Amino acid sequence: MSVPLLQMRNIETYYGPIMAIRGVSLDVNEGEIVAVLGANGAGKTTLLKTATGALNSNKGQVLLDGEEIQCRDPDWVARKGIAHVPEGREVFPVLSVAENLAMGAYNRSDKDAVAVDLETVYEYFPALRDLQDKMAAYLSGGQQQMLAIGRGFMARPRLLMLDEPSLGLSPVLVQEIFGIITRLNSEQGLTILLVEQNANVALQVSSRGYVMEVGGMVMDGPSDKLLESEDIKEFYLGKKEEGVRGRRRWKKRKTWR
């Protein structure tokens, strides 16, 4: 078997004295979409930040194509081919849409290819083309999310990491954006690591999924299997038996299996 594109092994990351991630391992194979689910504070964002070098891990390895990249500067990791689309969009507010996209290609010198990719982004996100001279701050939440993904794509990364792209978006917009994410994967061969709280949509687009809880992995498997799991249904999809009173707040299962 070929080496996974991204391997995280036994990662431990601290915020000061607090251990935010306590031993997490995860693989992303070339061409896959992998989803990481978890509630607030489970350590999902920390995991991505550790992969990009924005945070240094105290233990464990991050391997890109078998090469160790942990604890390096984020710009070095970015040049290695990991693009990070942060939670809450974080576009450059005072730059225009076109400038934002150009920032994504900051590390690239192949001007012609960049031009082609810019065209590709506009094809996937036609709304951005119409707004290209507009200041990013004036974009709607959905447009900003598209811009952030487009900016990530402009780096032509080996791996695109998306941190909660569905956050604060209407259900229709979520469907649209995840449709585009799926297309980027299948048509452009882009490998994607997706962190989400919206388990339903994340498991539908991904091939494999991991579930995080208080800094550790509690479950993993093929996404279709996870969608069927009773625990996922109860904890993430809000599907549960009605219960005798018609409203049940407590969880039947206390552990993941």
Next chain:
Amino acid sequence: MTAVLQDGCDTLPKLFLKKSKERGDRIAMREKDFGVWQSYSWSNYRARAFEIAHGLLSLGLQRGDVASIQSEDCREWLWTDLGILLGGGVVNGIYPTYQRRQVEHALTDSSCRFLFVEDEEQLDKYLEIENDLPLIEKVFVFDWRGLRDFEHDKVANIEVLYELGRKFGETHEGLIEQIAERGTGDDLAALVYTSGTTGLPKGAMLSQRYIIFQTLMAPKYLRLTADDEILTYLPLCHIAERVFSGWLPIAHGATINLAESTETIAQNLQELSPTYMFAVPRVWEKFYSRITTSMSEATWFGRKAYDLALAIGLRRADKLIAEKPLSRTDKIAYGVADRLVFRNIKRILGLDRAHSAASGAAPISPSLLRWFLAIGLPIDELWGQTELGIVTTCRKGVFRFGTVGPAMPGTEVRIAENGEIVARSDGQFEGYLNLPEKTANTIIDGWIHTGDVGELDEEGNLSITDRLKDIIITAGGKNITPSVMENELKFSPYISDAVVIGDKRKFLSCLIMIDQENVEHYAQTQSVPFTDYKSLCARPEIVELIEGEIARVNADFSSVEQVKKFRLIDVLLTAEDEELTPTMKLKRSFVSEKYSELIDAMYTR
């Protein structure tokens, strides 16, 4: 039968009325509310119990009626327990981890009239089977959260009962005292359903005499006095916690501290630093492994200091066990080791104030007891069962590890011809509810057949070999007591529980439940990647680790007694699962049935 009296009282209600009045505003119990410890006085304990008793009486509670409590430990549990007794009722504790079928059995079998449940989760268990329980007249909920808009004829907030009781009490002063006065030691006081590894749980009937008899064992043998602080964390339905947190404090006045949950024991211990600690072997094992793992990560200097101190401690422990005098050097060396190392260990565990400690409810490894003695925390192993209460305990300053000590006063123990331990006492149980046949098989000529096999030494110390029905006879005809091996295996920080199998088989095999925390920690330090619990159990490095632990234990056993093969149970089990007893022990018969495929695989090539 001679009357059993504690402070002139032959029933718990009489004792409670007397003691709670004497103690007044002294603290009876503490429990956390929103993360802050709150104290509740004896007057408050009394007032709440009165309200509940009056409330139940106003609803028509008759002497001998059963009321059940289905809840995790909480202050309301204790209040209700006494409230029911003061009203002349019988208390039936139901494990909150019980599933529907078991709850139904415990409520139907006991003809329960009033049910107390902790919260909406426990309430739902009742509501699901409501139609099968016509005898239940009223259900009271301790914690009404999530039920604001809920209406049901039979279900009410416990506050409603308090109010009802207050009103009733105003017009019925002295009634509770009258009811208590009419009570005798023969009255049925409690039903305790034994976990029953096979079939449905059996309801052991405990009289007032049984309870008073238990309280007589303190403070001489169970060294619990009015100045003591204890932590309550085992289910109060379990006889051990009921003795230590329910009855002994009423008789002797120790302060109860209710742990937030079983997960927070370590933290709660540090906050409270109890002066007396009763724990099940699982907890002592956890303490030990916590210290050993943190020591393996300490600095070089720290490790050396620990090793040196432990060597001194163990040498002293061995002399104490052998009853050899300690030399001056021993004492000085130990003093230094204690000051520099052991005291810190005890502080980390939250046991630096503990003057005594006890272990029971399951067999404990002698190696573990030796380690605790070495660090200066001698643990008395005691032995008992629901049918008898506490039967034996090791005496202070006498270390006969591997034995559970001599019988308590008023209790007789002997070994029957088939090796079974039989015992009788002035306070033994009255039999199993609705099961005359099982009762007749257990109480024969007044002696209770305990189901345990054991030996008595010339000093009268009892040692427990195993459960009679657990003894393995291999295909080669060799008798083997699995618990000896199992206890040594559990001494490993990586093994949480083990079940040795081999009845009518060619060799012994074993199912292992790993200790999640310590094995995960091991995997982390050894850079063994894993995701979830299942994948952790599947890692060859982890299987190898357990193999090493088994090989280490095997070395002390003869060839036929050695475990030749093993498998890990790769499902993270909780007390809700039927594989575990409420005190988190693997149930042998259930496990060997449920995992029969896994077991058979070990015996087929």
